[in-house]
Amino acid sequence: MENSSYVDLRMISVILQRVLSQEISREEASNWAYKTRVGLEERRINFLPAKDERKIWDAIFLVEGIDLKDSPNSYLHCLSDVVEWNKKLELDVSNSAA
Secondary structure, eight states: OOOOSEEOHHHHHHHHHHHHTTSSOHHHHHHHHHHHHHHHHTTSSEESSGGGHHHHHHHHHHHHTTTOEEETTEESSOHHHHHHHHHHHHHHHHHHHO
């Protein structure tokens, strides 16, 4: 996953898609979200567009918790949750572009 000076809803959707396709692990996605959140907090990374700041924050927090487990062998959020998150993000991306 590349470093960038900005984050947008489309980038977060791609991360979720990569988790769903098993291209990256949940832990890798969570680490990306953590680093991105820290970059946003330190103002090294910007929201794009700025009007989507709240939606981007919400999505970053979701991805940061994607690797939480409710038991040693089970994730708190099942794959259908991730699919639903991504559907909502894709809708937000479409609405943001309009």
